[in-house]
Amino acid sequence: MSIVAIGCNHRSTPLAKLERMTVAAVDMPKALGGLAAADHLSEVVVLSTCNRIEVYAFAERFHGGYQDVREFLAAYAGLPPEDVADHLYAHHDQEAVRHLFTVAAGLDSVVVGEHEILGQVRDAWEAAQVEGAVGSTLGSLFRHAIETGKRARTETTIGRGIASVSQAAVALADERIGRIDGRTVLVIGAGDMAAGTVRSLADAGAGDVLVANRTWERAQELAGACGGTAVPLDGLFDALSRVDVLVTTTGAQDLILEAADLRGLA
Incomplete structure (x- = not known):
């Protein structure tokens, strides 16, 4: 089993395609249910913002999990899977954890140190909890990510000045x-x-x-x-x-x- 982080953002994807893959709030319960029922995924959190769509999951196999996420995003956006694959990045285990912590700290945002992303990470985790799509592994991961994001803003100067x-x-x-x-x-x-x-x-x-x-x-x-x-x-x-x-x-x-x-x- 591996922790995986698969998605695309404002740097990897043209805006027109990113907008099509971004999961609307009204569609989130169905998206979480569908991903959690995929062949190679168990726990799932979907982080969907103006500038990124990322799926964090506990996967039976990395490559199988990647395929499940790619197919989901392609179907949701109405795009060929190979077209979506051209813009996806993927991390697993330690690198997936590192990526989530970087996102929560605001280091991967359009405006470095922005405030909104930490709340969006928390909201994504809470939405997954409501739908029963997250368990102890991703629960622990997201708790630590939120704590890391808070510490980044209280113990460094990253959030000072223009931060949104x-x-x-x-x-x-x-x-x-x-x-x-x-x-x-x-x-x-x-x-x-x-x-x-x-x-x-x-x-x-x-x-x-x-x-x-x-x-x-x-x-x-x-x-x-x-x-x-x-x-x-x-x-x-x-x-x-x-x-x-x-x-x-x-x-x-x-x-x-x-x-x-x-x-x-x-």
Whole structure:
């Protein structure tokens, strides 16, 4: 039996393919059940974020486990298995443990030291527990990984400064337009990334923050938390004409804005 870590991330895979392989939260119970019932896998945790999809498992055989994960990701994404294999990385035993600890510590993130990934690792483990897909081996592994991630942030300086994609986005906007304080900003989306962006904008002293989202109640909730203004999605183009900065954080599969929509505003 081996501990295996198999997946792909923002460095190994084009974004269009990575998005297709990323497991949506609503599909996670079925994904965990299917993987745990695979021929060569027993315990399974699926870590699925904006920038990575990784399967951690206790496998009867490494190569058999790799094949099970490859076939699952290919079927989920609707891609040929060989196309998925071109982008997968795989680790086993000590290297799998090392990889998970590196991920939990934020060392493998787009923004090194980012805060969100530790919570995402914890959520992935808890989701697997709920579905009965994890046992003592991966349970112990993930407990130690979460502890390692906490220690990395409390005992080193890795989490200081810009430590999230949302903070990096606000810093970039501040750099590009001179100063973001007092400026009007439109945030499209109302999920975790949007919430982090809104907090970063408030910390940076942004002026009016507009929040647009398909779910009106969620847009109102997020806008209210920062003293901003909710905008209905069908009023998006009117809002664009009066903002200085646009930040999109939506996970929608369909296009909300196209380049042509913005050219007329320049």
